Amino acid sequence: MSMPATLRLTKEEQRRAEVKCREINKILVNMEKAPIQESELLHRLIDFTVDKFKVNKRGEIVIEL
Numbered sequence: 642m643s644m645p646a647t648l649r650l651t652k653e654e655q656r657r658a659e660v661k662c663r664e665i666n667k668i669l670v671n672m673e674k675a676p677i678q679e680s681e682l683l684h685r686l687i688d689f690t691v692d693k694f695k696v697n698k699r700g701e702i703v704i705e706l
Contacts (some may be wrong), residue, residue: 648683658683 649657658679666676693704 647678661679662682663680665682669676690704693706695705697703
């Protein structure tokens with residue numbers, strides 16, 4: 642099965658990603674580092690967490706840290 646090349650976000654998901662990206666970019670700029678784009682932030686989120694997704698005993702999808 643092939644995964645889609647694009648990901649649709651709800652308006653709320655878009656807003657939350659924008660807010661978090663601005664927050665991170667303020668910190669990066671203060672550290673004299675290059676800011677990141679929202680897409681890069683979301684790619685990193687997927688890379689860091691995809692292997693941590695599990696199904697618990699109640700059948701809920703959770704992230705194990």
